[in-house]
Every structure is written in C-alpha cells, then in structure tokens.
Amino acid sequence: MDVISFLTGGAGVGGVVLVVLLVLMAAIHGGGGGGGKSGSGDVNRRIEAGAAALGAGIARYLGGRDLSGPPRSEATWWRAGAPGPDDRRTETPVTALGARAVDRPVEKARRGLLRVVGGSLAGLWRCLRAWHRWPRAARSAVRLAPLPVAWGLWRAPDAVVAALVVLAVLAVAAALSGPCGLRWWSVAPVWSDGQVYGPGIWAAARQVLRLEEDELRARWLAVPDDLAEAGARIVLRLPVRWVGGPEGVAAIERIVDARAPGEWDAKWVRTEREHYVQWTRKPAPKKRPVLPDFVPWKSTGDPHTLFLGQAIEADEIVDAVVRTETATPHWGVAGDTGSGKSTVLYMAVVHGRQNGELIDILDTKRNSMRQAEGASGVRIHKTVPECIAAFGEFLTSMMAAEAAMEKGADPALKAGLISRTLVIDELPTLFKLAYCWWRYGLKGKGAPPFADWLGIILLQGRSSKHRVRIGTQQFANAFFGGTMERAQIGFRINVGQTDRVSWGVAFGQSTPMLGYTTDVPGRGAFSDKRKAPDGDYMWVREVQPCYITPDVPHLLAECPPAPQWFDSGDIAPWITPEILEEVDRTAAVLDFLPGGRFGPVPRAGATRAASVGGTGYPPSSGPIAPRGVAPGVAPDDAVAGGPGDGALGDAAIPEVYSLAEAHAAGIVPWKPVTMRSYLKRGEERGIARPEGITDGQTKYFSEAELTAWLAAWKAWNSKDSAIAKAGK
Structure with missing residues (x-):
C-alpha cells in the first residue's frame, strides 16, 4: 500500500x-x-x-x-x-525524553x-x-x-x-x-491540543470501550485544538452495547484526568438516543478576599445591633454584626491571653453606653479593662468579693425587673427600668478564684450558690434586658453550668490561635477549621447559630474585629451620664426589699451583697439601703473603704469570717495547684497519674482525700492540703512497714 x-x-x-x-x-x-x-x-x-x-x-x-x-x-x-x-520515524530518542533542550549554534566550518x-x-x-x-x-x-x-x-x-x-x-x-542542511531557517511544527492529547486519550479509551483497532477516532472522540479556550469540551461517544458500571465509568474519567491537562468535570448522558460523556473545564476558583488588618469602629444606632468588624461570607467581605434581640442575646469571645479578647469586650462596653445601658465589668486581672475606668455608667469590680457581690446584684436586678414588668406591678418601677450589661473578663479565672475564696477564705462547705447564678442569668436575662458578654479561654460546658446554659451564648468568637479541641468546643466537632492567619492581631472566626449553606454544621466565618481600644476613653466620655444611683454604688431602684428577700430565699444572694456576711463594705455615701442589709458598693475607680461591719449589725455580733475579718482579704486566699502543677512545684513527688492512684489507695486505708476545689474540669488543691495528706500517707506506710517487720 x-x-x-x-x-x-x-x-x-x-x-x-x-x-x-x-x-x-x-x-x-x-x-x-x-x-x-x-x-x-x-x-x-x-x-x-x-x-x-x-x-x-x-x-x-x-x-x-x-x-x-x-x-x-x-x-x-x-x-x-x-x-x-x-510513529517510530518521528519519535524522540528515549535518552532525550525529559532532558533539557540545549540550543547549540551550528559551527559551519565543521560541516x-x-x-x-x-x-x-x-x-x-x-x-x-x-x-x-x-x-x-x-x-x-x-x-x-x-x-x-x-x-x-x-x-x-x-x-x-x-x-x-x-x-x-x-x-x-x-x-x-533548511533545518536538515545549513540550518539557516527552521519552521517549528504546529501542534494543536487535539493532536497532542487526542491520540493518548483515544488509545486508552478504545480499550475500555472495547472498540476495534480500525475504528476512526474522529467518529468517537473529539478533543479541541485549544483546551484552554472558553467553552472547550472533550466529547467521547459511548457504544450502546457498553455496559460500563462504576468501574468502567471511573476508568474513563481517570483517563481524561491523567492524560488531559487541567481539571475537568464529567457529565454522562446515557438516557438519550445517543450515549456520550463530555468534559468541561472546572470553573476557576474565586480568589478568596483578604480582610484588612485594621477596621475602624462605627456606631449602628441600634441597641440590639453591634458592629463587630468585617467578615468573609461567600467570598465577599461584609460587615459582621452581633444581633442580640432574639437568637443571640448573650455573646462571648474566646482566646488565649493577649489574643484580643479585651478589645472585643470594649466594643460591648462602648456600644452599650452609647445606647444608654449600664455596664458592670468583672475584672479579676485588675488591669485588662482599664481604658473604661472612671467613665460614667461603667463600674469595674476587681476583687473576688466585689465581683461576686456585683454578680449577685445583677441577678437580683434581673429578677426584680421581671417582677416590675408583671401585670399589676408598680408603674413607676417599670418606667425606671434600664437595660444592663454584665461583662465578665476571664470567666475561668473568676470562677477559680471564687471557688478558692469560698473553700479556703470563707471555709464554706459544698457548692457555693453563685456557681449557678450565671446559668440563671443566661436563661432569663433577655426578657428583662439584662445581657451578658463573656471573655473566656474556651467555651467549655463546665464554665457555664451545662449545655443548655452554654447554648444561650449564641454569638461566639474565637480570636488568635485556636487548637482543635477549643474549636470543637466552640463550634462543634464536625465544623471544619478555618485556616485564617494569626499574624494579624485580633483575627479570628465567629458563628451566630446559623447553619452552613453547604453542610449540617455551624456556619463559621473569618472576621477581623474593630480595634477600638485607644478610642474607648473619649467614646465613653461622649455618652450621656448614667443615673446618680449607679455611679454612687447603689443597687438598682427597682430592687425593693420584698424582691430582695424573695431572691435571697431562692438564690441565696444576700450574704454576698455589700454589707452582707461575705460581701464587701458598702461605699461611703451610698444612700439606698434595705432593712435586711446594706446595699451599696464602690466601683474600682474610687477608693475601696476599709473592711468593717455590716450596717445595722453591732461589732460584737459580727459573724466570724464576715466582712470585719481581715482573713477574708484577697491576700489571705492561698494559691492552689492542680496535680501536675503540684508535681512541677515539688509539693508532691509523683506525677498526676500516680498521684490519683495513691489518693484512691489512701481512701481505702482511711486517709481522707483532700477536698480541694474544681472549676468544673480540673481539681485544685492548696499546698497545706497536699502536705497534710502526704504526711498522713507516709505515716501510714511507716506504720505498715513496722508491723510487717514485727511479724517477721
């Protein structure tokens, strides 16, 4: 031929x-x-x-x-x-395959x-x-x-x-x-994509489809000359007799994936008169937008809508806002120390004051919220007794507001209601110190009543316009009283570096982690109870919160002044003696309020008082009065361990250690696993386990407790050894 x-x-x-x-x-x-x-x-x-x-x-x-x-x-x-x-006559030598081409000029003299x-x-x-x-x-x-x-x-x-x-x-x-002689000119062959990739795709596809060798490729396969052209398609006709199945379909798709450059989407058509499969280019992924490093603060003018910063939603940069009217009345921010939690909490303080709210801040670190000190309408509580007293007063105010809104209540009380916000910075630290104060300072037994106050406020605060803003290291159930209570923190923000455990606790174990950069201060992720558009899990978006910290003093100074009773340290005027007594019977708050057995001394000049005890307390921006005796109670009748006892000061609260920390400090000679085993053996031998305290996750002990237990353990072992020697 x-x-x-x-x-x-x-x-x-x-x-x-x-x-x-x-x-x-x-x-x-x-x-x-x-x-x-x-x-x-x-x-x-x-x-x-x-x-x-x-x-x-x-x-x-x-x-x-x-x-x-x-x-x-x-x-x-x-x-x-x-x-x-x-084609053997046009193929490249095997040794030259993949080798780097070298352009060598022709030396005419040697030719x-x-x-x-x-x-x-x-x-x-x-x-x-x-x-x-x-x-x-x-x-x-x-x-x-x-x-x-x-x-x-x-x-x-x-x-x-x-x-x-x-x-x-x-x-x-x-x-x-020409190229075969003196090489004065050369024409590079023009290879289209169809010529380059078509034969390879056809050679493999023909075998999978079980077609004869003499079948024309043009009848079965179409590969465009330019695969990068818009609308380019690879089309493969399928024989009607070809059964295919999952294995055959996968084999055909692998051929195109392996032998055609780029990424392709396959569409199989086998229910029409002619069977075929076509591949089209996968659309290029949208370039993910990059959040700015700095977002300026702006006021929304809506008391229930707070401008948080900017976020990425559906590959677009949008304003991130916190809506606290219904689904997310309370919100919180989690992150390590220095990650930017206080900056986010400052936004809650400023937004609340701009809309006439009264702010109580619990700051056991004493300096994390100092930009808000001295501002009207903001009370910062730093010591443990002050924080617990403010906690109890906020709970009482919430329950009194609910009573004032009942049908038939005093209209004057209802007209005087003001929205209030409780800001808790470092919630785990507050609870740990509070437990230490209860166990070692007050010598209290059992669980203290304030452990459940937060859960009650979270469940009932929205209807009475008492809302909570929380800063924490992690959204663990133990810090909120349970799953039901923690669910009220509808808007959650994680800032800074977040490990897998903390991410799962905040947003759910099935929620994929976002790979946002932690080099930008404050960068993080948030969710607001909405499900992700593409899955049955929490919708988490990357966010850059506003940096408001330097502007906090002058923004608060521009807000209208708060009522005199709040700045002077009085309790809310809608807390009547009857409501206070009722709340004390149900939540045991009276002993912890200012002037109570365990509460701080009321601030001098606080005018409002109830017959059941004093009710004023100082903000941290003013001098703290020396501890004394509750008003109306004679010094001789003061309860031992009450506010007149200097042993209740923060300096008297001992430092506590987890078992790991105690081993690292040399208090106990064994690692935590061995120590837990010995504590259990000690109980079997009649050695009482130290009571300690817990924050819901970790058990903590004072050095005196561990030292006393260790001495009892060693004494028992010495006695047991002496008995064993005497028996021999």
Whole structure:
C-alpha cells in the first residue's frame, strides 16, 4: 500500500491509470466461473461494484485523500497532519525524553559539503515519506499537476521546462538552507491540543470501550485544538452495547484526568438516543478576599445591633454584626491571653453606653479593662468579693425587673427600668478564684450558690434586658453550668490561635477549621447559630474585629451620664426589699451583697439601703473603704469570717495547684497519674482525700492540703512497714 500511495501521489496521471487498470483486472478476474443468467448477474454486479469503487477512488484521488485503508493522519484540506504518538520515524530518542533542550549554534566550518548535501537530500526524502501528513489541498495539487504540465509541454515546452527547473532549484536551495542542511531557517511544527492529547486519550479509551483497532477516532472522540479556550469540551461517544458500571465509568474519567491537562468535570448522558460523556473545564476558583488588618469602629444606632468588624461570607467581605434581640442575646469571645479578647469586650462596653445601658465589668486581672475606668455608667469590680457581690446584684436586678414588668406591678418601677450589661473578663479565672475564696477564705462547705447564678442569668436575662458578654479561654460546658446554659451564648468568637479541641468546643466537632492567619492581631472566626449553606454544621466565618481600644476613653466620655444611683454604688431602684428577700430565699444572694456576711463594705455615701442589709458598693475607680461591719449589725455580733475579718482579704486566699502543677512545684513527688492512684489507695486505708476545689474540669488543691495528706500517707506506710517487720 505504501508503494501504491507513493506512485499515486508522485506519478499523477500514471497513478490514475494504475487505479483504473487494477479495478478492471479485479472485475475481469471475478468474472470467470459460472454461466448463464447466474454468471451474467454476477458479472453485472461486479461491474457495478467496480464502477462504484472506481468512482470512489477517483473522488478520493482528486480530493487528496488516501486511496485505501483508514486515514494515516489528521490532515485536513488546509492543515498538515501531525505524526502519531507511536510513529517510530518521528519519535524522540528515549535518552532525550525529559532532558533539557540545549540550543547549540551550528559551527559551519565543521560541516562538510558532503554532510550538507546528504542532510538536504535526506530532508527531501523525509518530506516525501511524510506524504500522508501533507494538507489534502497540497496532495490534490500534486496529483493533478501532471495534467497542466503535460498541456504546458505540448503548448509551450520551453517555458514549462524553465519553470520546472526553477522549482527544482528552489526546492534544492530550500533543502540546503533548511533545518536538515545549513540550518539557516527552521519552521517549528504546529501542534494543536487535539493532536497532542487526542491520540493518548483515544488509545486508552478504545480499550475500555472495547472498540476495534480500525475504528476512526474522529467518529468517537473529539478533543479541541485549544483546551484552554472558553467553552472547550472533550466529547467521547459511548457504544450502546457498553455496559460500563462504576468501574468502567471511573476508568474513563481517570483517563481524561491523567492524560488531559487541567481539571475537568464529567457529565454522562446515557438516557438519550445517543450515549456520550463530555468534559468541561472546572470553573476557576474565586480568589478568596483578604480582610484588612485594621477596621475602624462605627456606631449602628441600634441597641440590639453591634458592629463587630468585617467578615468573609461567600467570598465577599461584609460587615459582621452581633444581633442580640432574639437568637443571640448573650455573646462571648474566646482566646488565649493577649489574643484580643479585651478589645472585643470594649466594643460591648462602648456600644452599650452609647445606647444608654449600664455596664458592670468583672475584672479579676485588675488591669485588662482599664481604658473604661472612671467613665460614667461603667463600674469595674476587681476583687473576688466585689465581683461576686456585683454578680449577685445583677441577678437580683434581673429578677426584680421581671417582677416590675408583671401585670399589676408598680408603674413607676417599670418606667425606671434600664437595660444592663454584665461583662465578665476571664470567666475561668473568676470562677477559680471564687471557688478558692469560698473553700479556703470563707471555709464554706459544698457548692457555693453563685456557681449557678450565671446559668440563671443566661436563661432569663433577655426578657428583662439584662445581657451578658463573656471573655473566656474556651467555651467549655463546665464554665457555664451545662449545655443548655452554654447554648444561650449564641454569638461566639474565637480570636488568635485556636487548637482543635477549643474549636470543637466552640463550634462543634464536625465544623471544619478555618485556616485564617494569626499574624494579624485580633483575627479570628465567629458563628451566630446559623447553619452552613453547604453542610449540617455551624456556619463559621473569618472576621477581623474593630480595634477600638485607644478610642474607648473619649467614646465613653461622649455618652450621656448614667443615673446618680449607679455611679454612687447603689443597687438598682427597682430592687425593693420584698424582691430582695424573695431572691435571697431562692438564690441565696444576700450574704454576698455589700454589707452582707461575705460581701464587701458598702461605699461611703451610698444612700439606698434595705432593712435586711446594706446595699451599696464602690466601683474600682474610687477608693475601696476599709473592711468593717455590716450596717445595722453591732461589732460584737459580727459573724466570724464576715466582712470585719481581715482573713477574708484577697491576700489571705492561698494559691492552689492542680496535680501536675503540684508535681512541677515539688509539693508532691509523683506525677498526676500516680498521684490519683495513691489518693484512691489512701481512701481505702482511711486517709481522707483532700477536698480541694474544681472549676468544673480540673481539681485544685492548696499546698497545706497536699502536705497534710502526704504526711498522713507516709505515716501510714511507716506504720505498715513496722508491723510487717514485727511479724517477721
């Protein structure tokens, strides 16, 4: 077939004559045998078939197509075809595959004339051998060329001969100066994506689809010339008889994934008249926006809508706001020390004061909220007794406000109600110190009543306009009293570096972590009880809170002044003696209020008092009065351990240690696991376990407790050893 193809391409008219002779010989040869009508019918059929084959051959000849067999290249009328991937004559040597190409200039002095001529002739021969890759227009022109040449030789032989000589000289000159000769010029082959990737995809897909080798690729597979073009598609026709199944579908998709550059989405169509699968380019992912490093504070003018900063939602930067009217009345921020919790809490203070709220801040660190000190409408409580007293007064105020809003209540009390906000900075620290104060300072037994106050406020505070803002290291259940209470913290923010455990506690174990940067101060993530659009888990968004800290003093100074009773340290005017007594019976708050057995001394000049005890207390911005005796109680009748006892001061509260901290400090000689085992053995031997305190997660002990237990343990072991020796 190569000889026929060569002759028909190069011989022109001779090729036509050869084709005609072959067809006639086939017809005559097939006419032998048989006779009569049957023989004549066979001859007629053969003549008709031969005529049809002759017509098809002439059409293919004139159209520049191959005269027999399937197309050997992808050449079209105007475009040359690229060699196949398995064409040995055009393949790259194995040693050169993947090697870095080096551009080396040709040294003409070392190239002999014989080598140049030989290379040129070899180049011409390779060009002729690549006849099947010529554009069809060029092949058709070569095949039809003998007719005009013959006519020219008949009519003007001298001119035609001269033209042929010029063409031959130009061809030789082009070969001598081309890439196979002197390399004065070179034309890089144009490879389309269809030519490069189509054969590889087809070779693998044909085997999976179990198609014959002689099937034309153009019928089954379409690979565009430019895969990067908009709307580019790879289409593969599927045989109806192909069963496929999950394994076959996966195999076809793997072929395109492995042999076509880029990422593609497959769409299978097998329920229509023709079955096929098409691949389209996956849309380029949207560039994720970057939050600014600094967001200025702005007021919303709505008491129930706080501007927090800017967040990323659906690849867009939007304003992040906290809505506290319904679903998220209380909110909190979690993070390590120095992560920016106080900055976020300052926004709650400023927003509350701008909308006429009264703010109580519990700050056992004494300096984390100092920018708000001295401002009207803001009371900061630093010592443990002051914090617990403010805690109890806030609970009482909430329950009194609920009573004032009842039907039939005093209209004057209802008209005087003011929204209040309790800001707790470092909630775990407050609870740990409060437990130490209760256990070691007050020598209290059992669980203190204030442990449940926070849960009551979280559950009932919204209806009475008493809301809580919490700063904590982690949103663990133990700090809030339980799952139900913690759920009231609807708006949660994590700032700074967050570990997997803290993330799961705040947003749920199934919520994927965000990879936000921790290099920007205050950067974090928040959720507001909404489910994610793409899953059944909490919707968490990256957020950059406002940096409001330097502006807090002058923003608070611009707010309207608070009522005199609040700044002077009095309790809320809607707390009547009857309500105070009722709340004390249900929540045991009276002993912890200012002037109570365990409360701080009321501030001098506090005017409001109830018959059951004093009710005023100082903000931290004013001097703290020396401890004394509750108003109305004679010094001789003061309760031991009450406010007149200096042992209740913060300095008298001993430091407590977890078992790990006690081992690190050298108080106990064993690691926590061994120590817990010995504590259990000690109980079996009659050695009482130290009571200690707990913050809901970790047990803490004073040094005196651990030292006493260790002495009892050693004494028992010595006694046991003496008994064992005496027995021997």
